Amino acid sequence: MLKNGSTARTPAALELGPALRTRRKALGLTMQSVADSAGLSVGFISQVERGLTAPSLASLASLAEALHADISDFLQQPFAFSQATHTNSRHTYSVTGADVSYERLTAVFPNSHLHSVIVHEPPGRRAEPVRHHGEEMFYVIDGEITVEIDDNVDVLRKGDSIHFDSQRIHTAWNHTTQSASILWCGTVDVFGDAPSPIHR
Amino acid sequence: MLKNGSTARTPAALELGPALRTRRKALGLTMQSVADSAGLSVGFISQVERGLTAPSLASLASLAEALHADISDFLQQPFAFSQATHTNSRHTYSVTGADVSYERLTAVFPNSHLHSVIVHEPPGRRAEPVRHHGEEMFYVIDGEITVEIDDNVDVLRKGDSIHFDSQRIHTAWNHTTQSASILWCGTVDVFGDAPSPIHR
DNA sequence: CAGTAAGTTTTAGTTATGCTAAAAAATGGC
């Protein structure tokens, strides 16, 4: 992989070993005991922790389990950022054609996952059902909307909320005759900061 | 790995392929283009997506990058779940001693990362500055609060919001004489549903 | 429907590396 240009910045790999070691130490365990409970050899643990070798996903899974952690705990890199937005000075997006508008609440920083918008949904408009990665949460600031997840229909009124796995087929619409304001929050990149999803 | 008792439940592996495929489809990409940008072969992509083979961490990293996603997005087992909460019927927590109260908005499903609460913050109360993994977002439903991130102080009023990396040292308090209601949303497990990390 | 182009699956093969076992080297009481 080293000769492969596209992987030049080898992201997580550099941190993986040390992270595993830190975790093991935090639990006060010896390489031997971890090796045993993960079904691997001591020497190998040593190699992995020092980044001399990368474990297979299977081994990493065993390791994580032995360390009572989640695989993903070892594969992320931290970063710092923060941003506030204020009611009056918020930039509003409108999709041409539709009369929905969005106010963006979240910033983008390397590896940020959380995104949030206030959506002003006009009466009647109905979006295509979709499914994709991530999770979402709606909180109704004003008005009412109907949410359909798989075959489950729910009416949310002011102050209500819903939280679901985006892999379920979902859609929502404003069934009333007045505009609704929704605070949407999720792990899905709705802004297309990352090169945007192309739908046919 | 098959003979290894401790890995019996081979967790993520089973879902990894499909997850990658879902993501690729969501982006409207072809195996060829993904293969190219990840520096891998088409056939291999096919094998991986159908779970016939497991990619190495390095390849998985390239893949994730090509799919504009984070490795960890693919290593969690998806599960289907959704839950709505309604204003009147929401369970309210109160921490004994303090007079803050919380209304929980999110559900827990395996590997869910998104958590959300409505926090009713009484005047004056001030929490310890902390830093930890994850991201957070506040939205002020009612009242006002002061948020301090690193050395940056911000006053948020009704309708304002803030989004930040939890690794920055942060704290917030209600500087007014009236109660404030905050919608808090983040990737941090504030409920302690997941087995908690062991400190020291 | 034939013709072809784009996408995906299959197959067969090689190379690389994930991983082990065992020996060497630290580390650290007593």
Place this chain on the structure above:
DNA sequence: GCCATTTTTTAGCATAACTAAAACTTACTG
């Protein structure tokens, strides 16, 4: 100093990660 424990190093094997190319699908186009 020595012995017990933990970690590092080395050498080597076998698995499976990965490729290239051919076969199969699907869908469009005149």
